[in-house]
Amino acid sequence: MILLILGLALWVGAHLFPRLAPDARARMGNAGKGAVAAGVLVGLVLIIIGYRGAAFVPVWTPPAFLTHLNNLLMILAVFVYGMSATTGRLRGKMRHPQLTAVKIWAVAHLLVNGDLASIILFGGMLAWAVAEVIVINKTTTWDRPEPGPAKKDVVLVIITLVMFAIITGIHAWLGVWPFPG
Known part of the structure; x- marks a missing residue:
C-alpha cells in the first residue's frame, strides 16, 4: 500500500504544482515541464505497481x-x-x-x-x-x-x-x- 499511496501523492502533487505555484513553475522553464511530466509518470508507475502488489x-x-x-x-x-x-x-x-x-x-x-x-x-x-x-x-x-x-x-x-x-x-x-x- 505504501507504493500506491506514494504514487497517488506524487500524481496529485505533480498535477497541482503548476496551478498552486505558477511562479515557481515558470522559473523552472522547460525543465519544469519535464519535472512535472516525470512526476506524473513516476506517480503512475508507482500507483500501478502499488495497486497490483497490494494485499x-x-x-x-x-x-x-x-x-x-x-x-x-x-x-x-x-x-x-x-x-x-x-x-x-x-x-x-x-x-x-x-x-x-x-x-x-x-x-x-x-x-x-x-x-x-x-x-x-x-x-x-x-x-x-x-x-x-x-x-x-x-x-x-x-x-x-x-x-x-x-x-x-x-x-x-x-x-x-x-x-x-x-x-x-x-x-x-x-x-x-x-x-x-
Missing part, C-alpha cells in the same frame, strides 16, 4: 448488479473524456471533460471494488479530480469554444464504443472480466 483487504462486498451500472458509467466516462477532443456540437458544453471523466471512472470503480487498495486508489483519484477542478476554477478563466458540426459528435460516439471495447479487452487480458456472468 486484498476486504472492506465491503459490492452487490453483483452494480457491475451493470459500472459498465454504463464507464461508457459515459469514455464519452465525456472524448468530449475534450471533439470539434462537434458538444464542444464547449463542459469545462472540464477529462476531470469529469476521471470522477465518473472513479465512482464507477468504487461501486464494484470493495477492497482497501481500490478504495484508496479510486477514492484518491476522485478527490484529486474534485480538487483539480476547484483549483482550476479559482485560478483561470474559461473561454467557451464555439460548437462545430454535429457529424463530429457521431464520430465521438463511434470512437467511444471502440475505446470501450479496447478497455474491456485490456481488462480481460489482465484477468478482470468486466461483465457479469
